[in-house]
Amino acid sequence: MSGEEDAKGSGEGVEDTHEAIMGATYRALCKHGYAHLTMQDIADEFDKSRPLLHYHYDTKDELMLAFVDNMIGWVGGQLARSDTEAPLDRMEAYIDGFVIDPGEEDRETFALALLELRVQAVHNDEFRSRLSRHYENNVGTVADIIADGIEAEVFREVDPDEVGEFVYTSLVGARMYQVTMGAQHASRRARDALAEFVVDDLLVDGRTTGEYSGEGW
Amino acid sequence: MSGEEDAKGSGEGVEDTHEAIMGATYRALCKHGYAHLTMQDIADEFDKSRPLLHYHYDTKDELMLAFVDNMIGWVGGQLARSDTEAPLDRMEAYIDGFVIDPGEEDRETFALALLELRVQAVHNDEFRSRLSRHYENNVGTVADIIADGIEAEVFREVDPDEVGEFVYTSLVGARMYQVTMGAQHASRRARDALAEFVVDDLLVDGRTTGEYSGEGW
Structure with missing residues (x-):
């Protein structure tokens, strides 16, 4: 919830956040592959807050x-x-x-x-x-x-x-x-x-x- | 060790045992695939003793x-x-x-x-x-x-x-x-x-x- 508000607060829409998460996922997959990929690996590629990532996706x-x-x-x-x-x-x-x-x-x-x-x-x-x-x-x-x-x-x-x-x-x-x-x-x-x-x-x-x-x- | 002796005792050579294990592995793979395959699955397809299987392969x-x-x-x-x-x-x-x-x-x-x-x-x-x-x-x-x-x-x-x-x-x-x-x-x-x-x-x-x-x- 707070993550979503963060995104809105910084003037970005849900679309931008979605794109940013997809970009981070792509970069994490390119670096680590799928098998051992963790949410932390994706968060590391995400330039916004980790709670924002978890707000959107639990697993x-x-x-x-x-x-x-x-x-x-x-x-x-x-x-x-x-x-x-x-x-x-x-x-x-x-x-x-x-x-x-x-x-x-x-x-x-x-x-x-x-x-x-x-x-x-x-x-x-x-x-x-x-x-x-x-x-x-x-x-x-x-x-x-x-x-x-x-x-x-x-x-x-x-x-x-x-x-x-x-x-x-x-x-x-x-x-x-x-x-x-x-x-x-x-x-x-x-x-x-x-x-x-x-x-x-x-x-x-x-x-x-x-x-x-x-x-x- | 005892498994090997079992095989010899029954008049079969190492070659036959090897072929039998390979056949059991093939059948187990055909049934279960690789990801969740266990030694037990292979043993279930092996018509000789389970210790004999483990004698040849630990993992x-x-x-x-x-x-x-x-x-x-x-x-x-x-x-x-x-x-x-x-x-x-x-x-x-x-x-x-x-x-x-x-x-x-x-x-x-x-x-x-x-x-x-x-x-x-x-x-x-x-x-x-x-x-x-x-x-x-x-x-x-x-x-x-x-x-x-x-x-x-x-x-x-x-x-x-x-x-x-x-x-x-x-x-x-x-x-x-x-x-x-x-x-x-x-x-x-x-x-x-x-x-x-x-x-x-x-x-x-x-x-x-x-x-x-x-x-x-």
Whole structure:
């Protein structure tokens, strides 16, 4: 209660506090992963009072559910984001979004935390329903790109959902080995394989991704 | 000690006891998964005395390391196994080995246990080095098939390791969503996508996997 009033007192709304908590949770997950994460770790990343954090979330699980809800929208937005309408460019932006290059340790730890959450979800219905939605959104985003590409006659006729699922799950599979087994560059190699085998095959005019633009692909 | 003597007394060797323990561990993992697995669960699947189990392995982690070692050879053998020398048929057998169809609940639970072990491995060097070997073996098996196919002029020139890694990690990625999120048939759809996009593309004569044989692919 007092935390909420603190927030209002400092002229910030509930929205700002929510965003600040989500940001702190993200940073804590990037640093510590999920398994041994404590509320204290999150509080350490939160630049407001610890009581304010506890006012909003009693337990780590409760906070984590809110975080997954928040992430669904954010990651979906990131994956759908592209400066262009062109389906091939949007496809490239989507696939590139999954590549983790050497030195991006925060992103590795975060990907690992997500993996831990997925395993956790098997025995936790609320996590499961949230993460299922995350999965469906991520598949849906690339399926939309493929469907738009077919309509624009850039891609040949395929089932957008099936190809979209393959694109998404293959990227996640490669990332998993990269973050759990230290298979360096696995996500970049998966990206290159998708360009060569899937995206090239989708292009109706027999050109390859490499011929489409000098850069990017 | 007495357990070992029991085994010898009943006319069985250390090899048989080892195999029996590995079998019990496999069945216990299929039933219970890894996270909450206890030595008692394994003992319940072991048709010999519980002291004999404890004589060989003091802790669950110790047993689990032996199990992963054992699995590396067994899974590798299964994946490499095919009645034929033909690279395309061996490729099909390899990819089909990852499909989990509805009703195969034991295989789902086991795949999930493997996933839990991989996550665990991040913080456990011994698990990590064992599971890395498992990963390399699985990639190596399909890379060998591709290399043989190139030599036999069935497949076009590609980097066998890179394409092999993509085949393997994409299958594992799809299985992960099937077993954690209940994405039914995801592993079969990944198999079909690999046939359409990767294997068809590898075939030098422009035929498709479907045209090669009426059955199988």
